[in-house]
Amino acid sequence: MTTVSAGELLDAWESGWGHDPLRRGLALFAAARRTAPAVVAELPVGRRDRALFAFRAALFGTTVNAVSRCPGCGTDVEVDFDQEELLARLEQPHPADGDAVTMREDGREVRVRLPTSADLAAVLDTGVPEPGEALVSLCTPAGGPAPAAGAVAEAWLAADPLIDVRVGLGCPDCGTDWEESFDIVGYLWAELDAWGRRTLMEVHELARAYGWTEPETLALSPWRRQCYLGLVAT
16 A cells, blocks of 8 residues: 555545545545546445555554444444454455456346446436446446346445445344444545544644644654644643
8 A cells, every 4th residue: 555645645635525425435545546536436446445444554553443323222332343354254255357247137148347436426426216226227238238236236245345344233232233334435534534633733733833834744753743742732
């Protein structure tokens, strides 16, 4: 994974600010690859999320701490796991043939592309009532009927489990067990948002104390910035 500077992270945070989760994910992916969002938008969603897990590990570590709500009694349930252990369980038992899966339906073979961020954007931006069917149609070659959306979704998930990462949870109060999707884009964005706000406050404090510019402040290591902030506070 490419090393990203504090300034580049702030740029990614700014470029994703005010956008929907899909565009935020692209901003993060582009920062990780040091390229334009339009370039990474053409890569399959599972590949994007696999890269974002690696990006998050490099930035914030592998431990995930979150809170969910029990569907049975409404109790807040703490969610703690190591993302590397989760990813190790999500092997690809039926790897995709390149960026597509081949499936049989009604006696014919159909080759369906794995969905990309560009595909999702094209579907979501139209606001169609059946986005799943529209996505399958978009990823299926023209010239024949699109296969059933449910069957394609299963084939996609078998080819790349990262398309829908699910975590098993249990409520300590009522004993309800359930599964919940883990959205790496949303979780990583929340971490980046907290980091960005905290970093801007540090820049503000040091600029006010020493007159340093933002690039000068960000050029300092996080440890050294904390040392200077400690001096300012005394």
